């Protein structure tokens with residue numbers, strides 16, 4: 001998703017803009033650009049399709065500048081080319097934008113009738129020219145012009161703006177897309193998120209919906225509805241080390257390695273006297289005993305974490321639960337309201353569909369809870385209650401540690417629901433919590449220690465183009481996540497199938513040599529899985545099995561076997577997902593893929 005950076009201060013702004021954009025690369029982008037004032041106070045723009053290096057290459061020497069804005073663009077309106085890259089503008093201003101202007105076509109028509117012409121296909125250029133109209137033609141002040149312009153936009157935006165006649169100011173505005181203001185010593189930044197400025201400062205103001213900010217070297221003034229807003233200066237606790245690769249070849253493998261610690265950190269403050277305790281989150285868990293149904297709404301990997309939770313809430317708390325894809329939920333006129341708890345799961349806390357689903361659930365009168373990683377993100381702020389996962393920044397586009405901490409936290413929540421609903425005794429609950437906190441992170445670490453073994457197995461499938469993951473019960477949901485991970489980073493097409501469903505059509509695709517990865521960690525379903533593996537073997541499949549540490553596997557059942565470390569089947573999902581992540585990682589590495597930034601994908605999906 002697009003990234004925004006802005007700088008005004010004593011240093012060279014161009015260096016800070018490039019450094020900030022580089023830190024935002026993890027969000028995914030396909031073009032980049034900067035606008036800055038030079039020493040003659042002239043406003044310059046440099047932008048190019050492709051990587052940030054193309055922008056740098058266009059400036060033979062770094063120009064002297066103390067004020068500028070920059071952008072990485074993830075194409076929505078128009079191809080990822082030089083012209084559509086941001087900044088956009090007119091001789092009087094430059095503007096960068098994250099989000100979507102939904103009514104841009106109507107506004108473009110209106111501006112065309114007023115004599116404006118357009119060189120790009122973007123909605124952003126329309127916003128820039130609309131701003132020009134109010135600033136230059138209507139002669140409004142900068143702030144009034146931004147207010148008028150944003151009042152005409154329908155959609156979402158985070159904006160960074162420079163006016164040619166005011167080289168000492170960066171303007172910013174936010175509606176629906178995240179933006180923060182960083183405060184340094186006699187300098188200020190604007191940024192899409194804290195990772196862009198973490199190497200420079202930890203102090204920041206969070207811009208809220210509908211706010212407009214004027215940022216100079218020495219001040220950051222903020223308004224909403226034309227009235228000044230006083231903001232609390234926040235301090236980011238993420239350290240720069242955590243936002244860098246720390247010696248690993250990719251962020252993805254670094255983040256997989258962080259899973260044991262991230263799980264413990266997420267759980268630590270929520271366990272008291274050996275039992276779950278969410279009082280520190282201000283979440284009153286008695287609601288879990290009052291509701292008739294829980295709805296879990298999320299996208300992608302976060303939705304797969306929800307599927308694991310559905311099984312746990314069913315088995316541990318007998319709490320009916322539905323899991324829905326956010327983009328489907330919001331348009332399906334969902335039957336949800338008073339008496340329901342809607343849980344939104346999101347690493348970024350900014351996913352547009354998940355945020356819209358949250359707003360819809362609130363409008364319909366449901367109680368809402370969010371499980372979110374990014375502190376202060378939109379979903380975290382708008383839900384009735386929030387449980388933060390403490391995974392630290394997740395930079396690789398493919399989500400790994402976020403899923404592990406989400407599912408670990410959801411397990412704890414399910415145990416709590418079991419207690420509240422009288423389905424678990426305190427002894428049962430304490431036993432489970434102890435294994436979750438003491439054993440599960442160790443088991444994940446042991447899985448990671450066997451990376452080489454998984455790499456060898458992954459190398460066997462790296463040349464294939466189609467593959468199946470099959471599983472039953474909890475393993476079916478793990479199969480979905482294993483399949484998503486593999487396809488998004490290795491570009492190997494794969495399908496996740498409920499093992500019993502394969503023979504109802506899809507087995508026609510299993511031909512000699514097609515790999516089938518069978519997840520067999522549910523003891524009660526093991527024999528059924530073995531039958532399904534046999535069905536695929538009979539058609540010539542190359543079979544891979546993931547099973548428990550002690551599972552007795554008869555000779556010749558599968559061609560390759562990966563055993564999980566010792567752990568009870570109920571918690572097998574934690575080392576198991578780790579194995580699947582490593583499997584996907586090494587398959588992608590063997591194929592030479594751009595693992596941290598897979599094609600066409602963005603880290604934070606803030607558009608529909």
Ligand code: F6R
Nearest residue numbers: 300301302346347348351398399
């Ligand atoms: C896949 C992946 C995505 C995200 C999805 C939701 O590896 O990362 O499927 O899980 O885009 O993102 P969040 O959790 O930020 O709402």
